[in-house]
Amino acid sequence: MLRTHTCGELREEHIGQQVTLTGWVQKIRDKGGMIWIDVRDRYGVTQLIFEEGKTSKEAIELARHAGREFVISATGEVVKRLAVNDKIPTGQIEVKVAEFKYLNKAKVPPFMIEDETDGGEDLRMKYRYLDLRRGIVRKNLEIRHEMLQKTRSYLSNQKFMEVETPVLIKSTPEGARDFVVPSRMNPGQFYALPQSPQTFKQLLMVSGFDRYFQIVKCFRDEDLRADRQPEFTQIDCEMSFVTREDILETFEGLIRYLYKEIKNVDLGELPHMPYSEAMSKYGSDKPDTRFGMEFVELNELTQNNGFVVFDSAELVLGINAEGCAEYTRKQIDELTDFVKRPQIGAKGLVYLKCNADGTFKSSVDKFFSEEDLKKWAEKCNAKPGDLILILAGDADATRKQMCELRLEMGSRLGLRDKNKVSALWVVDFPLLEWDEETKRYHAMHHPFTSPNPEDMEKLNSDPGNVRANAYDMVINGVEVGGGSIRIYDRDVQARMFEVLGFTKEEAQAQFGFLMSAFEYGAPPHGGIAFGFDRLCALFGGQDSIRDFIAFPKNTSGRDIMIDSPSALDQAQLEELSIGVAVKETND
Structure with missing residues (x-):
């Protein structure tokens, strides 16, 4: 290793030791006979001291001409710091430099690499690799990392198996718009990127994998807000041989575990609120009950x-x-x-x-x-x-x-305190919602959601008043997760497609593989998916999910750092069998 310690590691017990630190120059203070440099890495900041007459002339000269964000290496003795800085963990010590060198020079960055930066959002997104050096952004990603590890630990201990599902799948007409990918080997045909692994996790239940989870990338081509990105991450889960209460208990346990482990907050038992009550009392299916x-x-x-x-x-x-x-x-x-x-x-x-x-x-x-x-x-x-x-x-x-x-x-009135946590389950959603424009019902969640057992008969006689066996978890007015008990009977699923306006041929073309699977012994099953980016933002006390994603898109769905999306050249388009269509459109 080029270093003996990180820049956030040294304490008073290290005084007298010879150490080598590497990192980026955060700040330089030159007082003539004395020079101080703050060196930063992912772990923190340590102050270096250079003193004329005691530090080599070569090291003094290099220190004097170093610039912000130069990558440097410094070797020296850990000494007691005269002016203690209580704001940083390394504030009791500094390193008296004996050897100093540049590992790489740097241009002056376009904004200050500080928590309180002078860079606007567009500028920081263009130079995201620099923005990620800021402590405040790094801490957000540390929260994300910890939540990933804790989630995997909890679910693995609950006997869930992590299984990866395909990213190139089939486009379906329900839900938000798909992102589509042309197939070179199948001209004129397209894959879709998954909005969720819904049908695959149901097929895993048919396969006998009774407890599945995946921390998975999903994609939706929809208008963006602070809490939406075209690509996002879900904690996706499914269980067999369970009731709604089994699922609520299991995943309420996950959220309680995360809050206790990461925030040291005891959530307690989450209340259940019917959808009708949420709309009546709060006008929202994700009420802020703080x-x-x-x-x-x-x-x-x-x-x-x-x-x-x-x-x-x-x-x-x-x-x-x-x-x-x-x-x-x-x-x-x-x-x-x-x-x-x-x-x-x-x-x-x-x-x-x-x-x-x-x-x-x-x-x-x-x-x-x-x-x-x-x-x-x-x-x-x-x-x-x-x-x-x-x-x-x-x-x-x-x-x-x-x-x-x-x-x-x-x-x-200051009642929406980010340090206060109020969580609940919203249950008994309508199964269907009527669309005046298309004059047909749409699934409020998705077409695989089972009706509430008490309302099963209404699916034929009064579909508009059928309640779904579905549930959402809401924290501080944010829907962080949702799911349902699934339909696992082929006849019930066929009836659901019929109510949704599918012809038998359309249902077979879109979901024939699932209907066929149900004929080979599908168990009762249900699941849930949590918006992982939203959960991270909640735990970090922020509204926007962008700073909890390493390389996010802006509100136009663009990555302005790598300039994406971008045009393809004509040769690529023709190879994908879409060049002619594009050319004709341009003409």
Whole structure:
């Protein structure tokens, strides 16, 4: 090895030892007779000291002309540091340099390699290999590494077997758009990159591998946000001969284990919340339960009083913002502007202040008496000093709008504390959702999800009201994992395809291999997949998953470091039998 120790390793017990350190120059301070260099590697930072008259002239000269991010080697004695730096683990010592050399010179980097950098996101993504040198980014990837190891340890101890499934598979029409790959050896035909290993893990259950897992790359060609990437990682799992409760217990155990091992947090038992309750109380199937502010339906108390906004509304909803009665008109106008933003779409906001003296002040006073307003407050469990915020309109839209307003108020009031963890299971989702545009049902999860056993008969008579035997894990308002008990009976699966609008020929062409497998003794089975990148961001206390991925894409799906995606030359296109089509399109 070119080094005896790392730059984060040396402590007071090493004083007097001769050591050799290697790394990158973080900072140089030249005071004439004394030069200090901070040298950095993946493990930390150590201060080097050069002193004229005691350090060789050659070493002094090299130190004086070193630049930021030069790769260097320094040999010397570990000594007690006079000015202790309590902010770093090596702050009690420094290395008095005897020998010093460059291992490689470096250009001046385009941004500061510091936790508080001066580089914007696009610049840092272009030079991601430099951004990865920053301690804050490195720590994110260390969290990811630890979570990978702990996940494998837990699942292996639970007798799960890690099995790799294919990356080049068949495109299917359900779900998000596929990324497709042309086949040179099969002209005009394409592979798809997997959105998940769903059918393969079900086939593994048919094969008798009763506990499977894989930490797997998946791909979806969809619009991107802070918590989405075109390629992402899942903890993908499947089990045979289990009920829903068996799966929830097993994977609740995984999440509890990760929180205890990595964050030293005891999660306790996770509550189960039906989908209908989540939508009614929070307007979301991934409710943030770190705080209350649950929805209160006010139709009975607000309608038929001459206020047309309420009278014409399908739903009138209120939330109680505790302690906010002192909000100024400017603050309330800000909230009104917030809900009227195009992406939220409310037409306005009604408020009721519960004053400290027991009186009430509303934005619709002329339509409602003091007694009316008092009843609103009582229904919302409001006390003097609270502020009730009210939206009205179509039921589904109003719930979505109120969900956004509730989250905004939670953020403004500091109730969405990243250091607090609130986790739950959301269960009993609708199996199907109706699409007005295509005039047919779509699977809310995927077409292999089993109906709730109690609703099995409704699949023929009333498919729109069938509940799925499905479940999502939600942590702090983020869906981190979801799964279901699967259909394992060929006839039930055929009926599901029929309800989803597949002809028998289409079902056979797309999923004939799975239907055939079910005829050879498929066991009852179910599974779950966790969004591993999202879990890492949650554990790191951040909203964006990008800094927990070594080489992420930007919000346009581009890797601006390697300039990808990029065009292929005509010869490559023709070899893939798509050159002619591209040429004609260009013409």
